[in-house]
Amino acid sequence: xxxxxxxxxxxxxxxxxxxxxxxxxxxxxxxxxxxxxxxxxxxxxxxxxxxxxxxxxxxxxxxxxxxxxxxxxxxxxxxxxxxxxxxxxxxxxxxxxxxxxxxxxxxxxxxxxxxxxxxxxxxxxxxxxxxxxxxxxxxxxxxxxxxxxxxxxxxxxxxxxxxxxxxxxxxxxxxxxxxxxxxxxxxxxxxxxxxxxxxxxxxxxxxxxxxxxxxxxxxxxxxxxxxxxxxxxxxxxxxxxxxxxxxxxxxxxxxxxxxxxxxxxxxxxxxxxxxxxxxxxxxxxxxxxxxxxxxxxxxxxxxxxxx
Numbered sequence: 001x002x003x004x005x006x007x008x009x010x011x012x013x014x015x016x017x018x019x020x021x022x023x024x025x026x027x028x029x030x031x032x033x034x035x036x037x038x039x040x041x042x043x044x045x046x047x048x049x050x051x052x053x054x055x056x057x058x059x060x061x062x063x064x065x066x067x068x069x070x071x072x073x074x075x076x077x078x079x080x081x082x083x084x085x086x087x088x089x090x091x092x093x094x095x096x097x098x099x100x101x102x103x104x105x106x107x108x109x110x111x112x113x114x115x116x117x118x119x120x121x122x123x124x125x126x127x128x129x130x131x132x133x134x135x136x137x138x139x140x141x142x143x144x145x146x147x148x149x150x151x152x153x154x155x156x157x158x159x160x161x162x163x164x165x166x167x168x169x170x171x172x173x174x175x176x177x178x179x180x181x182x183x184x185x186x187x188x189x190x191x192x193x194x195x196x197x198x199x200x201x202x203x204x205x206x207x208x209x210x211x212x213x214x215x216x217x218x219x220x221x222x223x224x225x226x227x228x229x230x231x232x233x234x235x236x237x238x239x240x241x242x243x244x245x246x247x248x249x250x251x252x253x254x255x256x257x258x259x260x261x262x263x264x265x266x267x268x269x270x271x272x273x274x275x276x277x278x279x280x281x282x283x284x285x286x287x288x289x290x291x292x293x294x295x296x297x298x299x300x301x302x303x304x305x306x307x
Contacts, residue, residue, distance in 0.1 A: 089109055132146075187206070225241060245277050267295050
């Protein structure tokens with residue numbers, strides 16, 4: 001009898017496959033060894049998620065990769081509880097990102113439904129800052145707003161309105177958040193001077209009106225014809241006699257034949273002229289524009305189309 005000879009793979013593909021399998025196996029073994037070692041000391045961001053860890057009777061906070069683990073020397077491992085990757089409590093303290101949240105009551109501390117917000121029986125917190133001292137009446141609103149019985153808060157915790165009982169969100173669309181209370185209308189926290197909360201309405205995007213005045217964002221549109229004002233794509237609008245870009249008239253533009261060519265690059269035309277924002281594009285004749293091609297570039301001196 002003859003001993004069976006071992007034969008190496010005869011193709012480059014088979015040889016490459018074996019090399020890859022060997023490399024993958026070696027990497028797996030190394031990873032398992034490193035992970036096992038990390039379990040015997042402080043947590044390692046290479047293998048473990050950011051947040052709170054209890055290891056060998058000690059409490060650690062681990063920053064995200066390539067973060068470092070810091071021991072929370074005041075933490076009580078027997079009662080320590082991570083609420084999420086940011087907040088934690090033990091019997092006597094509240095922690096945020098591994099630090100003690102001064103003044104917070106551990107027994108009543110709880111997370112709210114919006115990331116970064118929490119409360120106890122005395123206060124509402126936005127991250128590590130006290131926002132409200134009226135937790136019993138605190139509410140989270142649309143548009144990252146919130147309120148208690150005394151004020152309405154903007155998304156950064158600053159006061160938006162001191163009239164929470166009459167406060168309302170008018171519209172939250174297309175990156176514009178319109179709100180009102182008994183005396184003021186706001187857009188993205190900016191007060192709209194002179195706007196009437198009782199009759200204010202959003203038309204589209206940044207265009208709005210009340211009973212007497214039209215507005216673009218927080219500015220009035222001088223001499224706009226209210227009953228015929230009609231927003232178009234992007235920052236454009238028309239009324240019976242004018243064309244507007246960001247609420248400003250485009251001198252000489254014809255509302256009857258005006259069209260938006262590309263709102264993203266602020267290019268438009270009427271029957272006789274083409275415009276970049278409010279400026280006439282030199283030597284551009286809309287009558288020669290291809291009807292089946294998209295405008296790809298627009299400036300005060302040129303306009304170009306997709307080929």
